[in-house]
Amino acid sequence: xxxxxxDSDNAVSTGHKWTPVLRGDIYCSPGCGGRCKKADYDKAVxxxxxxxxxxxxxxxxHISENLGWHYEVTKGQCxxxxxxxxxxxxxxxxxxxxREGGQVESLGVIEAQDMEPREAVQKVLALxxxxxxxxxxxxxxxxxxxxxxxxx
Numbered sequence: 001x002x003x004x005x006x007d008s009d010n011a012v013s014t015g016h017k018w019t020p021v022l023r024g025d026i027y028c029s030p031g032c033g034g035r036c037k038k039a040d041y042d043k044a045v046x047x048x049x050x051x052x053x054x055x056x057x058x059x060x061x062h063i064s065e066n067l068g069w070h071y072e073v074t075k076g077q078c079x080x081x082x083x084x085x086x087x088x089x090x091x092x093x094x095x096x097x098x099r100e101g102g103q104v105e106s107l108g109v110i111e112a113q114d115m116e117p118r119e120a121v122q123k124v125l126a127l128x129x130x131x132x133x134x135x136x137x138x139x140x141x142x143x144x145x146x147x148x149x150x151x152x
Contacts, residue, residue, distance in 0.1 A: 020065060027069075034067035044069040051080060051088070051117050073117070078124065080117050089113050090120035092128050 017031035020041075028036035041063070048061030048071035059075045073080045079091045091111045110131065112123035 018065075029065055032065055032067060034065075036065055036067070036069055040069040041065075044071040047071060047082070048073055051082075054117055055080065055121065078121060080120060083113060087113055087115040088117040088120040090117070090124040092124055 018029045020027050020029045020036070022038060025038050026035055027038035027041045028034060044063050045061070048063060051071075051073045052059040052061045055073060055075070059073050059080075061071060061073050064070050064072070071082070077092050077094065079093070081089050081091070083089055089111055090113075091109060093109050108131075110124055110127050112120055112127055114120040114123060
């Protein structure tokens with residue numbers, strides 16, 4: 001496993017309470033209190049890099065701390081995270097838009113899992129494509145026809 005140097009200019013988060021501090025083999029934010037290990041941080045950075053490389057151009061790794069070090073790899077609205085079973089979950093969150101009166105319209109969350117990150121992404125995109133096709137059919141079947149003007 002590679003060891004990644006602590007770079008205070010590129011901290012995982014900013015702010016006194018949530019900025020990780022390296023003390024021996026502990027690399028943890030005071031606000032966390034989970035005694036997160038530097039080796040776990042290094043492992044998350046390395047694994048996130050491997051997954052991003054496997055997914056290809058435009059995929060970006062993100063490392064986070066929450067009672068341990070975790071990672072996700074994102075591109076656009078798609079996120080890939082590791083599962084506890086050793087596989088991966090790909091998730092597309094379709095952001096809602098705000099309607100009049102402050103209500104938020106949500107188009108939902110779509111998830112798929114696979115043991116390989118690329119296959120998980122392919123599965124979730126296929127599910128998204130199916131949902132888009134169903135929405136297009138609803139739109140087409142519900143469209144209004146033009147009104148005819150009657151001349152008297």
